[in-house]
Amino acid sequence: MQIRKANSSDLPEIISLLKASLGESLIPKSEELWNWKHVANPFGASPLLIAEDAGLICGVRVFLRWEFRQGDQLIKACRAVDTAIHPDYQGKGLFKNLTLSLIEELKEEGVEMIYNTPNAQSSSGYLKMGWEKWGKLPLKMHFNLNLGKSKNLSQSSDWSSITGLIQKIEKTEFDSEQIQTNLVSGYLHWRYVSCPLFPYDFVSDGESYLLIYRIKEGKIGRELRIVDFFQLADFGKNEKKQLNTRLKTIQKNESVRFTSYSGLKFTNDLPIEMGIMPVMSIGPEVTLRKVAATDNLLEKDWGWSLGDLEVF
Template identity: 30%
Template sequence: MSPAESAKETVKDTAKEAVNNEVLVRRARDEELGAVIELASAALGWRAGEPNEALFRWKHLDNPFGRSPMWVAEVGGRLAGFRTFLRWEFCRADGSVARAVRAVDTATHPEFQGRGIFTTLTLGALAELREEGVDFVYNTPNSQSRPGYLKMGWQVVGRPPVKVRPSSPAALVRMARARVPAGKWSLPAPAGEQPAAVFADRSVAGLVDAQPPAPGMTTNRSPGFLAWRYGLDSLQYRVLLRGSSPGEGLAVYRLRPRGAAVEAVVAELLVPPGDRRAERELLAELERVSGADYLIRIERGWLPRHRFVPLPRQGPILTWRSVCQTEMPPLEQWYVVLGDIELF
């Protein structure tokens, strides 16, 4: 081969390599779901025997607010990363509905990390979500991922007011020493009803409809939403009833290990409007039957109520990113419960 021909081949190979190294971002196709799940398993360290695939499919395919939009990144024809946003709806104080998405599952294949694929996927997705009319993105990133989101225009809303109710002085000590993230998977719950059966009861619709409008944003709840949100068997949520009918009041909870302590997450507490006695009885029963070291919930106000006390500087940090809605609601306008923002 002459020097000229060799030079031409070098240029050709260099051009081919540039094309192969180019990151192509596009919407994921339905038939690629299996490949995306395989990538998630490799990149996120899913353990054999854990129901991660079932959780992924339930979360992103069965959501009553709609299937999750999903994007993938290709490099040289290979799947290099993916990004999903979980659809969500909030009711505003004026009665309008905000179309939101929650930034949740994303992963980059280990061979392609450090090439900006996470950022490319996320910013590309935001442009398409704007065309769809999505109002905003929200999530609760950890301390490792939060700086990356802030660089892409996310803003910190703040910490929703997490409160705890220790069951005993010894439990309080275990709770104070448990400075580690909670376990991903729930512990078996010793009491309560299966969520699917409870939320199929006709009285649930009346209980949900009777809730007074919040003076801020709250999740657009319905019996169908509650049945989906808490119905996946592997998450092991249970429902405690106040009486013989769900319409009399209910609490949704699950148990999670946190270090040497066991916490009972009060994900939802629905009672007839103004019925503080129902709240008190449900929480006391949950403390009694759960065997947890403490109950944890989001509760407004700084005065102790039902023996719940504030947990300063603890709990998830809520962040927000504009899509079509340009003004970020301040923290005091977010009327969320743990079921809205806990990781699942």
């Protein structure tokens, strides 16, 4: 058996292996999704290893490149995402071998850490390979008690109308001391506009703030899930009032049962009106793994948004 870096000609067989190993589930296995996630990513192409036996690709392990920033400090990271082992090769340690081999390669590139949000089934395997539990993101929920019939008045957001604002946000040096995603040029368009998984919409005045959300169908009704929020220096009381008025209109038009906001920005005077329910630690569980970092990752001042941690 040979472990090697993949090349573009391997992609059709990789997609077939993902389907055979994982099925389609809620996330389709397609070349379109793969190219968006692992090729078009503004942080760079994904590092990828495959295991090959007698000409057959029997294992795939890939990390998604990411960058964080804390002030002037850039933190190179990866997110552990796609992995697949052919059913005939499962239970033989191939997943662990591929994962640890890829980590060794990342050390040479100066990648400091890997993060992910594993499910209950995969969490124990990651912990055995050196991952540590950071904990669950706080989650704030607000239920709409005056739920009416959907008026379907909301239209899909015209992202082209806020091109200037997006460029302004990506060029702004935010003064937060928290560690947040490095907003490189093209990040917001890649992450939200061209994402093939979910349709994202926004609320904005086009000048001082941008709230990004998606509507999600659930067992208890429609959810308005806020995934990211950016405010610039000229965001004030009038803009805050406008933002919350527009949100209420969307909630009504879309028959939203509840609105959710998960992340680490609740201590920063969140301008979104989310009712009196307490913040609960029931969001995605985050795990971290050192690669080249020397300090304690668990004690760092993280400022994740849900957009950084959504499963995709």
